[in-house]
Amino acid sequence: MSANVELAAAVIVRDEAELLTRCLDALRGVVDEIHVHDTGSTDGSPEVAMRAGAHVTAGLWTDHFADARNAALRGWTADWVLSVDADERIVADPAELRARLAATDADAATLEIDNERYDNDVTFRAPRLFRPDRTVWTGRVHERITARDGALRLAALPRDVARIVHSGYATAAGRQAKAERNMLLGRVQLDDLAADPAGNRDLIARTLLDLGRSCVGAGHKQDAVDTLEMLRELFPGTPERLRGTDHLAQLMLAEGMDEVALVLVEEMRASGAESAYCDWLAAQALAQLGEVDEAARLLNNVGRVVDTSGRRHGTAALAEMKRLVAELRARLAAVR
Numbered sequence: 001m002s003a004n005v006e007l008a009a010a011v012i013v014r015d016e017a018e019l020l021t022r023c024l025d026a027l028r029g030v031v032d033e034i035h036v037h038d039t040g041s042t043d044g045s046p047e048v049a050m051r052a053g054a055h056v057t058a059g060l061w062t063d064h065f066a067d068a069r070n071a072a073l074r075g076w077t078a079d080w081v082l083s084v085d086a087d088e089r090i091v092a093d094p095a096e097l098r099a100r101l102a103a104t105d106a107d108a109a110t111l112e113i114d115n116e117r118y119d120n121d122v123t124f125r126a127p128r129l130f131r132p133d134r135t136v137w138t139g140r141v142h143e144r145i146t147a148r149d150g151a152l153r154l155a156a157l158p159r160d161v162a163r164i165v166h167s168g169y170a171t172a173a174g175r176q177a178k179a180e181r182n183m184l185l186g187r188v189q190l191d192d193l194a195a196d197p198a199g200n201r202d203l204i205a206r207t208l209l210d211l212g213r214s215c216v217g218a219g220h221k222q223d224a225v226d227t228l229e230m231l232r233e234l235f236p237g238t239p240e241r242l243r244g245t246d247h248l249a250q251l252m253l254a255e256g257m258d259e260v261a262l263v264l265v266e267e268m269r270a271s272g273a274e275s276a277y278c279d280w281l282a283a284q285a286l287a288q289l290g291e292v293d294e295a296a297r298l299l300n301n302v303g304r305v306v307d308t309s310g311r312r313h314g315t316a317a318l319a320e321m322k323r324l325v326a327e328l329r330a331r332l333a334a335v336r
Contacts, residue, residue, distance in 0.1 A: 179217025
C-alpha cells in the first residue's frame with residue numbers, strides 16, 4: 001500500500017445538530033471524505049452535514065447500532081475508515097497517521113479515547129480505524145468491529161498520532177440518558193441471544209457485562225446487582241466476570257456497603273486485577289469504615305488508577321481521595 005491511503009470518516013447521527021459542526025470541523029484535513037448517515041433527525045442535522053461538505057445518506061433507526069454503522073459504509077471504497085460520533089472530535093497528526101496506516105497490515109487500529117466526564121475523566125482504547133473490506137460492525141448496543149474472516153488483527157496508534165475526545169458524558173444528565181438507552185437495547189439483545197439455540201457464550205457474557213454497566217449508569221441499582229451477579233455465576237474465570245466484579249464493587253462502595261465491597265476487591269485481587277487498583281478501591285471502603293490509617297497506607301501504593309477494563313482514570317479523583325484521607329487522619333489525631 002502506498003503512503004497515499006484513502007481515509008474516510010463515518011458518522012451516524014440523530015438530532016445532533018448542536019454538536020455536529022465541531023465534530024466535522026475537526027475531521028477536515030485529517031480525512032479525504034466524510035460520510036454522515038442520518039437515522040431520523042428532526043433538528044436539521046442532515047443540512048448541517050451537507051453545509052459542511054459531507055456526503056449524507058439516510059436510513060431508518062432499527063434500535064441496532066451495528067446496522068446503522070454498517071449502513072453508513074455501503075458503497076464506499078476508502079482503504080481505511082475512521083468511526084466517530086457527533087459528540088466526539090479527532091485530534092491527529094494527519095501525515096503521521098497516514099504513514100502509520102500505510103505501514104501496517106492490521107485489519108483495524110485502536111486509538112486512545114479521552115472521555116470528558118462530569119465527575120472524573122477516563123481514557124481508554126478502542127478500535128476506531130478499520131479496513132471496511134475486511135471488517136464489519138456487530139452488536140445491537142456497545143457495538144464492536146469484528147473481522148469478516150478469522151481473528152481481528154489490531155494495531156495500536158500512539159496518542160500523539162491520533163486520539164478522540166468524547167464529550168458525551170460531560171454532564172450527569174447526558175450520561176444517564178445514554179445509559180437508559182443502552183440498558184433498553186441491551187435487554188433486547190440479551191433476549192435475542194437467549195432465543196438462539198446456538199448460544200454464543202462469549203457474546204452472552206459481554207452482553208451481561210454491558211447491560212450491568214448500563215443499569216448502574218441509569219440508576220437501576222437492583223437490576224445492576226442482579227445482572228452482574230448472573231454474569232459472575234454463569235461465567236467463572238472469564239475476563240467478563242472480573243470486570244463485572246469490578247463494577248459490582250464500585251456500586252457497593254457508592255451504596256455504603258463497604259464490607260461487601262472489600263470482599264469483592266479481594267476476589268478481584270485473587271483473579272489478577274492490578275494491585276494498585278485494588279488498593280484504590282479498598283482504601284475507599286476502609287476510609288468510609290473509619291479505618292483511615294489503613295486507607296492511607298494503601299493509597300501510598302497507588303500512583304495511577306487503571307481499572308479492570310484498562311481504562312485510565314484522571315488524577316483528580318486520586319488526589320482528592322488522598323487529600324480527604326489525610327484530612328480525616330489529622331482530625332482524628334487532634335482528638336486523641
